[in-house]
Amino acid sequence: MMTGSRIGGYGLLLAAAVFAAAGQVLFKLGATNRVSLAAFINPQIIGGGVLYFLGAVLWVGALSKAPLSVAYPFTVLTFVLVYLASVFLLGERPTLGALFGVALVLGGLTVILWSR
Numbered sequence: 001m002m003t004g005s006r007i008g009g010y011g012l013l014l015a016a017a018v019f020a021a022a023g024q025v026l027f028k029l030g031a032t033n034r035v036s037l038a039a040f041i042n043p044q045i046i047g048g049g050v051l052y053f054l055g056a057v058l059w060v061g062a063l064s065k066a067p068l069s070v071a072y073p074f075t076v077l078t079f080v081l082v083y084l085a086s087v088f089l090l091g092e093r094p095t096l097g098a099l100f101g102v103a104l105v106l107g108g109l110t111v112i113l114w115s116r
Contacts (some may be wrong), residue, residue, distance in 0.1 A: 009065030012072040015054035016058035023052030025089060031044045076105045 009080050030044030062071055086092040 005007055009071070012058050012062035012065065013071055014077070016062055017074055017077035017081060019051050019055030019058060020078045021085060023048040023055060024078070024082045025085045028086075028090065032080075048059060061112050070113075070116055072111050075087045080105055 013044055026044045026048030030042050030046075030048060031040065034042075060073075060084075067101050083098060087094045
């Protein structure tokens with residue numbers, strides 16, 4: 001049975017991954033076609049930094065509730081979410097190999113969580 005603290009810890013881990021992934025997508029949008037250093041100071045980069053920072057704050061909160069051996073595997077969700085965002089939001093072309101990799105990553109996270 002899951003306790004409230006454990007569920008809350010998973011919620012924080014999921015939220016941290018979502019915020020970190022959203023920050024990465026904004027970093028990409030803000031960095032695309034920029035050349036000069038000054039051009040990198042734009043709303044997308046600043047927004048990405050804010051979201052990434054909020055993800056880090058949520059991550060630390062999750063670490064207060066979950067063991068590191070449970071929490072750390074959730075970092076792979078950021079990879080999965082960024083990949084999915086690159087395909088569905090940025091229009092990047094998915095590859096069969098990358099989709100297989102995403103499935104393996106999610107399978108690995110599932111195995112780790114089931115073993116707890």
